[in-house]
Amino acid sequence: MALLGTGIMGAGMGHNILAAGPELRVWNRTAVKAEPLADAGAHLATDPAEAARGADVVITMLGDADDVRAVMEQAGDGLTSGQVWLQTTTVGVAGFEALRPIATRHGLTLLDAPVLGTRAPAESGDLVVLVAGDPAARPTVDPVLDAVGSTTVWVADTEAGAAASRLKLVVNSWVLAVTAATGESIALAEGLGVDPRAFLDAVSGGPLDLPYMQAKAAAVLDADWAPNFTVDNAAKDAGLIVDAAREAGLQLDVAAAVRERLRRASVRGHGGDDMAAAYTAS
Numbered sequence: 001m002a003l004l005g006t007g008i009m010g011a012g013m014g015h016n017i018l019a020a021g022p023e024l025r026v027w028n029r030t031a032v033k034a035e036p037l038a039d040a041g042a043h044l045a046t047d048p049a050e051a052a053r054g055a056d057v058v059i060t061m062l063g064d065a066d067d068v069r070a071v072m073e074q075a076g077d078g079l080t081s082g083q084v085w086l087q088t089t090t091v092g093v094a095g096f097e098a099l100r101p102i103a104t105r106h107g108l109t110l111l112d113a114p115v116l117g118t119r120a121p122a123e124s125g126d127l128v129v130l131v132a133g134d135p136a137a138r139p140t141v142d143p144v145l146d147a148v149g150s151t152t153v154w155v156a157d158t159e160a161g162a163a164a165s166r167l168k169l170v171v172n173s174w175v176l177a178v179t180a181a182t183g184e185s186i187a188l189a190e191g192l193g194v195d196p197r198a199f200l201d202a203v204s205g206g207p208l209d210l211p212y213m214q215a216k217a218a219a220v221l222d223a224d225w226a227p228n229f230t231v232d233n234a235a236k237d238a239g240l241i242v243d244a245a246r247e248a249g250l251q252l253d254v255a256a257a258v259r260e261r262l263r264r265a266s267v268r269g270h271g272g273d274d275m276a277a278a279y280t281a282s
Helices: 008-020 031-039 048-052 065-074 092-106 119-124 135-148 163-191 196-203 211-221 231-247 253-270 275-281
Strands: 002-004 025-027 057-060 084-087 109-112 127-132 149-156
Touching: 002 008, 002 048, 008 031, 008 119, 008 135, 025 031, 025 048, 048 065, 057 065, 057 135, 065 092, 084 092, 084 135, 092 109, 092 163, 092 231, 109 127, 109 135, 109 163, 127 135, 127 163, 135 149, 149 163, 163 196, 163 211, 163 231, 163 253, 163 275, 196 211, 211 275, 231 253, 231 275, 253 275
Parallel strands: 002 025, 002 057, 057 084, 084 109, 127 149
Antiparallel strands: none
């Protein structure tokens, strides 16, 4: 088994795959980020082709579609017909379609498999994996999916149309909106001389409350920007949502505004911080 990309998400996934027993080869552009997995028993490959060579499943968990395409091109010499490509990076609809020719050229079974969750669920093996693709690949990938996630949702029995990626964009549009609204509400409270905790107390336990909102509010109030999902990655996803909506003939005002807030937070030096730091754009 091969894992290409051992950042915030990939590292947690890799440790859970190792704990489940399969032999694992890993590669990361910055090799030091893969060393904890090597210490845990993974083979640290020198390049993507070495990692992919002979693997039954090749997992990509990278930054964006361009990263995935570049790394899989580098892996070309190690790819062979019949391998399953479990593509877990959030790349959007157009981004996924752009990857299909690589799978066709090498005879790979491509599964569209973005995940729901951030650092903590990746580390605990509690991700939700959305999968679209050939169900004949299930016996090969089920052990991986069981290792990295608590729930697997097979969205469609074909990867055509990027069905799982489409659902992931819908979910992320909600996540980004809640995160942005939480930061804005706290900023407004502070600007009006209201204790932000009074806002949280007012909605606590009622229909307006959300555990996710409470978690992001706590991060904002503590100025805890330790990344679970970074500002820059969230901005990338917001852009994918806006682009996909435009292709569908929709105008998403909130998603576009969230993308701009995230961009401003990044300019202020928070690109590598948790997306809760979008609060600083206020």
